[in-house]
Amino acid sequence: MLYDRDIREPLFDFLEGCYGKIRILEEKQMGQSRADLVMVIPGAVVGLEIKSDADTYARLSRQVRDYDRYFDYNYAVVGSSHAWNIEERVPEWWGIITVEEIDGKADFYVLRAAKTNPQLDWKKKLSLLWRPELANILEANGMSGYRNRSKQFVIDRIFERVPMELLAGQVSEELFERDYTEAAPKNFRHLRESKVRKEEPGRAGGTRRR
Numbered sequence: 001m002l003y004d005r006d007i008r009e010p011l012f013d014f015l016e017g018c019y020g021k022i023r024i025l026e027e028k029q030m031g032q033s034r035a036d037l038v039m040v041i042p043g044a045v046v047g048l049e050i051k052s053d054a055d056t057y058a059r060l061s062r063q064v065r066d067y068d069r070y071f072d073y074n075y076a077v078v079g080s081s082h083a084w085n086i087e088e089r090v091p092e093w094w095g096i097i098t099v100e101e102i103d104g105k106a107d108f109y110v111l112r113a114a115k116t117n118p119q120l121d122w123k124k125k126l127s128l129l130w131r132p133e134l135a136n137i138l139e140a141n142g143m144s145g146y147r148n149r150s151k152q153f154v155i156d157r158i159f160e161r162v163p164m165e166l167l168a169g170q171v172s173e174e175l176f177e178r179d180y181t182e183a184a185p186k187n188f189r190h191l192r193e194s195k196v197r198k199e200e201p202g203r204a205g206g207t208r209r210r
Contacts, residue, residue, distance in 0.1 A: 001053040002079045002106060007099055008037075008050070010106040011077060014097075015039060018110075023176055030124075031066035033059070038071070038128075040175040043168045045125060046114070047071035048097075051086070053079035060089055069121045070128065072168070073114040083111070093117055122164065125171065126155045133174040134158065140170060 008026075015022055023040040030047075037048040047067040051057070067074045068091070075095040078086045083098045090096070095114030099106050126134070134154050135147050141162050146154055158167065 001081075002099060002101055003054050004036075004050055004052045006101075007052055007077065007079070007106055011037075011048075011050075011097075011099070011108065014108045021176075028128075030070045033063045033066040035067065035070075036077075040172055042172055044072040044172065045070075045128070045175070047074045049074070049076050051076060051078045051082050053081040055079075055082075057089055064090055064094070068117055068119040069124045071125070072117055072120060074117060075114055077108075087112070122159050122167075123155050126158060127151075129171065129174055130178070133178065136174060137162070137167070137170050141166075 012024060015024070019039070019041050021042060025038040025040075026036070028035045028038045035047050036050045039046040039048060047070065049060075049063055049067060051060070064074075073095065074090075074093075075097055076086055076090050077097045077099060080098065080100040083100075086096055093115040094112075096111040098109050098111050101107070129137075131151055131154075134151065135144075137158055138144050138146055138154065141158070143157060143161065146157050149157075162170075
């Protein structure tokens with residue numbers, strides 16, 4: 001039986017191998033749920049919900065609803081005990097990664113690749129950003145006059161005026177460049193960076209490295 005603690009660390013390495021340039025946040029509050037992992041990649045933010053062999057589906061329907069409001073793509077990462085019925089529990093656009101123990105190590109397999117989430121609420125996604133990051137996006141799009149307005153007002157204006165295909169890259173870049181050591185909220189408990197990012201000295205300030 002694999003527990004959450006057995007899955008997380010090996011999963012980071014697996015994701016790095018699949019995507020290259022990534023940044024991972026753990027335990028991010030979103031709506032009424034908490035995302036196990038949030039993976040930032042160029043142009044997208046990906047939610048990952050871990051269901052180890054010891055976990056149940058008691059909260060999954062609510063979690064699915066919240067994940068779908070915040071993230072471009074979503075994955076269920078499940079132990080072997082869930083592998084045969086997880087497809088019935090998540091929407092068809094969710095990806096599925098299975099994990100089992102082989103020779104004493106966690107082994108991952110992409111059972112189903114994630115598709116673009118059709119229920120994404122862009123305003124919810126923008127709410128993941130801090131005020132200075134939203135200000136950077138305003139500046140980049142010639143909208144600096146709104147800097148001193150409320151966060152929700154700024155989010156509304158960005159959503160109305162910036163094309164989504166442009167905004168997707170800007171959101172990811174802000175999350176890649178965020179300095180978590182200076183002003184990190186409590187719910188950003190850990191940060192993992194990809195090997196690609198490690199090879200770029202000075203890019204992330206004092207961010208924790210692996």
